[in-house]
Amino acid sequence: xxxxxxxxxxxxxxxxxxxxCALTLDSSHLGVPVSLAGTAARPDSGASFRVTKxxxxxxxxxxxxxxxxLEDVLGGQVGAGTRITNLRIRVRSRWSxxxxxxxxxxxxxxxxxxxxxxxxxx
Numbered sequence: 001x002x003x004x005x006x007x008x009x010x011x012x013x014x015x016x017x018x019x020x021c022a023l024t025l026d027s028s029h030l031g032v033p034v035s036l037a038g039t040a041a042r043p044d045s046g047a048s049f050r051v052t053k054x055x056x057x058x059x060x061x062x063x064x065x066x067x068x069x070l071e072d073v074l075g076g077q078v079g080a081g082t083r084i085t086n087l088r089i090r091v092r093s094r095w096s097x098x099x100x101x102x103x104x105x106x107x108x109x110x111x112x113x114x115x116x117x118x119x120x121x122x
Contacts, residue, residue: 046085046120051076055091057109068113078119087117 017034025062053068074084090113 010112044069046082046111046118048116049119050067050116052112052114054097055111055113057111058107060106062108068115070115074117084117085120090114090116096099 051073053073054066055068056065056066057063058065074087078084091111092114093110094112097112101109
């Protein structure tokens with residue numbers, strides 16, 4: 001009985017911990033077309049951009065405190081009659097992020113989020 005309860009509790013705790021540090025990005029409210037890839041036959045030419053923002057989580061990544069807003073990041077890159085192609089979003093832990101996580105014993109967990117893409121005029 002107790003082993004069954006511990007096993008179920010362990011599975012629940014593992015599922016809860018693995019759901020931490022989740023970053024949800026939605027481009028439906030940007031107002032401009034966004035694609036993750038351009039056409040292979042004719043690569044898009046335009047102004048490339050690269051912006052790095054930081055997401056911050058608490059309690060081993062379970063509680064999101066600050067997440068980069070996709071509208072703010074990409075909204076500053078586009079204007080009327082433009083679109084974004086070849087959008088790539090990388091979420092990673094830099095050495096400084098790992099240092100902060102280690103020094104705070106997992107209380108504060110920062111992540112670096114890099115947005116890269118090409119702004120193409122229509």
